Amino acid sequence: MATVAVPETVTGAGLRLGLARALERLAQQRDRINDLNVFPVPDGDTGTNMHLTLAAALAEANLLPAQASVAQVAQAVAHGSLMGARGNSGVILSQILRGVAGGCATHDQMGPEVLARSLREGAEVAYRAVKRPVDGTILSVVKDAAAAAERAAADGRTTAEVLQAAVGEAWDAVERSRELLDVLRQAGVVDAGGFGLAVIFSALVEVMVGSDDIAVPALSRAGSNGARPGPLGVLATEAPASGFGYCTEFSLVGSELEPMEVRARLGSEAEDDSALVVGDPGLMHVHIHTQEPWEVLTRAAELGKIERLKVEDMTTQHHEARLRVGAGNSHEGRLALGVVVVAPGFGFHQLLLGLGAAAVVEGGQGMNPSTEDLLRGIEQAQATQVLLLPNNPNLILGAEQAARVSRHEVSVVPSRNLPQGIAALLAFDPDARLEVNRQRMQRAMGEVHAVEVTRAVRASQYQGGPIAKGDVIAVLDGELVAAGQDLTEVVVAALSRLPIDSLEVVTLYRGTSVQVGDSELLEAKIRARFPNLEVERHDGGQALYAYIISAE
Amino acid sequence: MAIRIVTDSTCDLPEDVRRAAGVVTVPLRLHFQDEVFRDRVDLTDAEFVARLTAGKVPPSTSQPPPGEFEAVYRDLLRDPGDEVISVHIAAALSGTISSASIAAGAVDARRIHVVDSRSVSLGTGFLVLEAVERAARGEPAEQIVAFLETMPPRVGIIALLDTLRFLLLGGRIGKVRAMLGTALSIKPLIALGPDGSVVPVGRVRSRAAGIKRVTELLAEHRPLARCGVVYVGADDDAVALAEQTRRTYPDMDILRQHASPVLSTHAGPGTLAYCYLEASR
Known part of the structure; x- marks a missing residue:
């Protein structure tokens, strides 16, 4: 020059x-x-x-x-x-x-x-x-x-x-x-x-x-400091170490898409959760908390080259403690009002904590927690007032017993199954008073149907005919409505009993006895049979019940 | 000598109402990548929803430039006795108040009264209506402004969103962020806090449950002085909700309005909301 x-x-x-x-x-x-x-x-x-x-x-x-x-x-x-x-x-x-x-x-x-x-x-x-x-x-x-x-x-x-x-x-x-x-x-x-x-x-x-x-x-x-600045950069720090599942991080090289488009292609977790997709089409950084990192990576691989991949199981860090403080309220000191939920399986635990439960107590059909377990859960919640969701008809009395002996103010919201418990937890508002919450939660419980699918432990009868030991049976809102040898058929038969036209979302919570692939097939069957319903699949992790299904 | 009322395009009052009262509406801005639109001036609500649904990249929004407020204020303050009351979307949600205040300072701060409605949509609109009615009765501007300042605690919005996505993309998620921690897909119910920022009030999984819940939440604020239904592309639901509200409040003029494109950008398609003004005690 x-x-x-x-x-x-x-x-x-x-x-x-x-x-x-x-x-x-x-x-x-x-x-x-x-x-x-x-x-x-x-x-x-x-x-x-x-x-x-x-x-x-x-x-x-x-x-x-x-x-x-x-x-x-x-x-x-x-x-x-x-x-x-x-x-x-x-x-x-x-x-x-x-x-x-x-x-x-x-x-x-x-x-x-x-x-x-x-x-x-x-x-x-x-x-x-x-x-x-x-x-x-x-x-x-x-x-x-x-x-x-x-x-x-x-x-x-x-x-x-x-x-x-x-x-x-x-x-x-x-x-x-x-x-x-x-x-x-x-x-x-x-x-x-x-x-x-x-x-x-x-x-x-x-x-x-x-x-x-x-x-x-x-x-x-x-941009120094090894930071990941981004339009949602503040999320990376403000969001609690929630999500559980897998913390999945990688660089995506050579994609021709904008970060926003990549975000859309990586699936719902990339869009709705505390995910970060930042950078330029040529090189971007992805940070997603997901239950299914393999799904995210499969989709990402179609968009560009994956580099510097890091997948961390956020679950293991928490797994040993069955009673945990909810991620949604990573509070210091005591909560004014917290929800304690009884649930089986790690999938459910994660889900409930993600929804803001203050503590989760392990328990479900055939393995009801003791009063002492419930009291420990109530303590763990570190809340002045507690709403307790038993999620089982057989546990309601036990929960009320625990509420009476607890030194905290505990109110039982008598949920009879997990779909009811989740519906109630969704209606919970930490800023509202206990009584207001109790009423809202009880109302919300009434708006969800539950299908619980398991196997018969002995031969018996129901109105649809005889049941052999080991048959698949489906219980809809507490009543046995379908039985047979084929899991998928029994589930679809049970769902057919519902007022489908007034429903929008069916959520499948898969038990440990079911393979992911089988639950995908079931999802496809349900979609084909009830095209107007949205279907979601989650890993409940419960034993005994192949599926717990909510319909609302 | 006259008192003129100015508001912005997010107030969602029907155009005939604003026109009849001589209210001047300053449009916020919408940016679809490199295209700029003046809210509700260059783009109708329906055109906007079509773009929002079709587009991969959602638009961004921006306050009106101060220069536009300056021009409006200068135009309205022709005679020495003229005054302006300028009522706008909450400062917690938009920089509109900041643009208006800068312009007021540059033109004539004594004769231009900028009011933060601490709300949005018809929540702001109810303050505008109040100002219009009081000005028509001949109340002095200072008295009107003093009354408007008492209104925000009685004004509320309860909204059912289809997804958190648009709030998050627009950076206005506020305390609703707490709802992000879940793997389940949920539909958030939101309200506005005392300063007008977004706060969570519930979550549901189905739209039907959400519509039921917003109505239950509205009932907690009775008795009402004014009420309206605002929606984004969910016409049928809005009609049904307004109809049902009319049955509950037979003597009330229930407004039903599509949300402005700027507001729609942040709430997203499928949004259904009540705006209300509690009766004064």
Whole structure:
């Protein structure tokens, strides 16, 4: 590159060139800035917003004649950004530009002092625009940059040196934002808006001193810390170590899809859970908590090359303790109100804790927990008041017994099966009073049907005919409604007894005696037979019962 | 000398109501990748739902730029005695209040009263209606604003969403995040907290159960002064719900409105909500 003399001042044309370069640089950094966006709302659009706001600003400046003064250009930029401001960061940027325009209002060009004063006014107008200014954001970046510019101007530096001082300080302020805002520290990112502003400042220097490498060293610092910034980056830290199942992490290389599309292709867990899919089409990082990592990986392999795969069984860490504090309320100290649920099988335990149960007590048909087990569960919940879900008609009395002897206030919601218990737990609202909850939970229980499928332990009779020992039998809401040798047929026969037209969702909880493949076949059969129903499959992990099925 | 009422496109009041009262509505912005739409100006509710359902990447939303508020305010404040009451979506949910406040400061802060409804949709709309009625009765602006400030604790929204996905994508999930920990697919029931941010109030697995539950939850807020049904693309359910509500409150004018595209973006298709104003005690 030919050496070009560094201009002594910023002219109208110079400002326009600088902002045009800034627009280019913002376009290049847009996705990265979007990914940094966790404050104030983690909606991942800061880069886009700043880019479009600056584009609107520049479009207005470009209507001016080439020889327009710096004041005219700044004024047009301020007005354009005001009309085109998009999002929070765009609005604040428009206020900075408005202040800058005020600072150079009567000048043909900006020398060191005018430049410093303009930045100062930009900072002041922006601060005034925000009701509760927060340090560690774009506001501190513009403020610190302005202060550095003023110091440099007072030291008699050139315009370019003043601008360089401002840029250097802007990047330092960006780096400091990581420590100033808790939400940024947790997500391991710097402030998105501040980063965007520093990109803009850097571009101005770049044009003024004719160098194009100024932004580079600073940019490389932004995503450091081994963090996974992303539009949902804050989730990675805020979400409790819940999910259980498998923590599945990998890089996806060479996919042609956007992260959002990949997320959609990886299955429901990638979309609804605390999953992260971040990066660029060429290289993205995936972090999903899933019950079935093999499913996720199979789908991912169709989209690109999987690298740096790590699958951790989150279950084993918790498995030894049958009584656990629910992940949904990883509380410190006591809960005001908690739900304790009796359930068999590890799948159910995970599910119930994920739904916010304060503790789960192992137990089910043929292995009812003792009063002592229930009392231990109630203690483990660490709640002042407890709602207890027995999930078995034979355990309701035992639960009431435990409620009486417990030193805590315990109220039994008499759920007779797991589908009822889950429906009741779904209706639980930790912020409502115990009595309100009890009523809501009881009502919710009445809205779900349960089909329990097991094998007959002895020969007997039912209205449909004789039952041989070992036959599959299905109990619908406590009543034996179907029997036979074929598991699938018996399940479908039992479901046929339901008022299908008023139902929407059937959930299959598979017992330990059933292979995954068989439950998939059953799902397909049910879908074919009842095309209007949604069907979900989960691993209940219960013994004795091949399936526990809810229909609602 | 006149008092003019300004609101934004998320208030969901029927257009004829707003027009009859001379309410000026400033549109929020919707961005489908590189396309920008003014909420309810450049895109009808139906066109929007079609796009939302068809598109892979959901749109993003943004507050109106301050410049647009400035233009509206300047236009309304022609005579020295004119005043503006500007009632908007909760600051906890949108930067609209911030844009309006910046513009008010630039135009004439003494004559422009910006009110945070701490709600959204008809929740904001009920404040707008109140302001319109009081202004028509000739109440001074300061008195109207003082009354509006007392309303948010009586205003509420109870909504059944089809999925948490849209709240999560839009970054407005707030305390509803606690519902994410489950492998079961659930339909969340949400309300707005005191500042207007989203809070969870329940979860169901079927739509029928959810519709029943929102009605039960609404009954906990009786007696009501106003009530409306807001929905996203779930016309039949909304009609049924409004009909049922009319039977419960035969003397009340039950509004039924499709949610604005901006709100729909964050709630998602299938959303069904009650907005209500409790009677004052």
